[in-house]
Amino acid sequence: RGDVQSAAALEPLEAALLAAATAPVCGDGKCDPTETLDTCFADCPGVTTPAMCGEEPHSDPQGNAVVDGRGHKKESAAECCAACAVHAANPKNARKPCNSWVFCYMPICWSLDTGNKHTFGECWLKWQADAAHPLYGQRGKYSDEFRTKNWRAHKHNNLTVPTHVPWAGGVLGSTSPPGVTWETAADGSMRSSAGDILVDYRPWESREQNLKRGVKPEQMKF
Template sequence: MARLEWGYQGRGKWCSYKRMTLIVCSINIAIALYVIRCLYTSLYLYSNNFPQHSVKYSPDQIEKMEESIRIRKTSEPTDLVKVVKEIKKELDSQERGVKLPRHVKQMMTDEILQWLRRLPANANTSEQRETLEKWRMEKLREAKLLTMGKNANLTISLDEAVMLAKAMESKWPVLLEEIGLWIPAEITSKEHDDKPEGVDEFEEDPLPGRPLPAECHTELHTDYDGAAVRWGLNHRKESAADCCQACLDQARRAKPGEKKCNIWVYCPSESGCYSPDIYEHKFQECWLKYAEKPRLNFKDKYSESYRSLHPTAPPVVPWVSGVVSI
C-alpha cells in the first residue's frame, strides 16, 4: 500500500502544471523557428530564380528601339517648340519690365484716358504730352502722400503705392508702353517737301506697282492714325495703289451706320515696317482706317528723342499713307 502511494505521488510531480507549460512553449518555439526558416528559404530561392535587371535584349531588338527613338525625335515639332520658347521668353521679359498688379495698370489707363478726353479734339501732341505729365506728377504726389501715411485720393494699398511711385519715377516710358499708351513725337514738318534747314534729304525709293491716282493723296514716309475698319495684319495688297483702291471700294460699299474708310496705310518695304505696337508688320500690309479729323502718327523721320526711347525704330518712317475724300 505504501509503494502504491509513492508511485502515484511521483507521477503527479512529473506531470505538474509548470512542466506541461514549459513543454508546450518549447514546441511552439520550435514550430515558429521552422516556419521562419521555410519562409527565408523560399524568398532566397525566389530571388535567385528571378534576379533584378536580368532582362536581356537581342541586337535586333536594340536596333529597333534606337530607330524608334530617332523617329520620335525627328517627328517632334521643333519649330513650334522654338516659337513657344521665344514667346515665353518675350512674355517673361515683359513681366520683368514693370511689376505692377493688373488692377493698378487698369486704374492708370482709365484715369489717363479721362484726362486726355478733356482736351479739345484738335489738341496736338505737345498738349497731350503736357496733360500726361500733369497726371503723372499728380499721381506721384498722391502716391508719396500715401506712403507717408497721409490721406490721398488713391484706392490702392500702401505696397502698391510704393511700387507705382518707383515705376513712374524710373520706368515711366516703359510703363506707358505696358499699359498700351503712347503719344507720337511732335511733328515739325507739315508738308512732305517742307524740310528744316540743315536736315539732310533722304533718298526716295519708287513705289512698286502701278501709279497712284491723284484721289489717293499719297504721302511717302507717313503714318496716319485712325480707327481700323480693316485690320492690316491679314489684309495684303500687291501695291499701294491697290491699297488705296481697297479704301475707296470699302467707302462706297459701306452700309448705313458703318464707318467709311478715309485713310489708307501701306507697308511697301520687303523687310517689313516698324510700329511701336506689339505686332510684327510685314511687307504689303494694307490698313484701312477712319478718322473724323485725320491726324498724323509719324512723318518723314523719327526724332532722336523718340529713337532713344525706342532703339528698334529706323531713322525713316517706312509707311505710305493717304487721306481720301468720302
C-alpha cells in the same frame, strides 16, 4: 587758235558742272530713277498712287481700323488705296467708310506697336471722323532723340529704328503742300519744315491730358 584751245579745255569742266547740277540729291523729296530704298530711304519709294489717294510718303495716318491690315494684304500702295475707295463706296460701310489707308512696303515695317510683327503688304483701312483735319501717328523723318529713345522697341525682332517712317499712307482727297517735310520727335509731336506742329491724339488719354500735350480740340477724335 588760243581761244579755240581754251574753249575746248572748258568743255569737260562745263560738262562736269552740268552733271553735278542735275545729279539726283538724296533728301530732295523726289525718288529719282537712280535712287532706291537702299540708297536713299529719305526719298524712296516716293508717291506711287493716283492723286485722289492723298498719299504722303513716310506717314502713318491714324483712325479707327475698319479693316485690320494683318489679315488684309495687297501688292502695292495703289492697290491698298483702291481697296479703301471700294470700302467707302459700299453702302454697308456708310457709318464708317474708309477715308484713310496705310501700307507696309518693307519686308518688315517698324512701329511702336511692339506686340506685332508687321510685314510687307499689310493694308490697313481706317476711318477718321474729320478727314479735313487728318490725324497722324508719325510723319516723315524720325529725330535722333526718337531713335535713341525707342531703339529697343523691336530688339526681339532684330529690328532697329529706321531713319524715316517705313509706311506709306494717305487720306482720300487730301493734298500735301509740295516741298514740305516732317519730323517726328521723341515726345511724339510732328513738326513740318513750314513751321506747323501736330501732336498725336491718344484715345486712351483723357481730353485734359491730350489738351495739355498740345493736341488741338478738332483733332481729338478718330
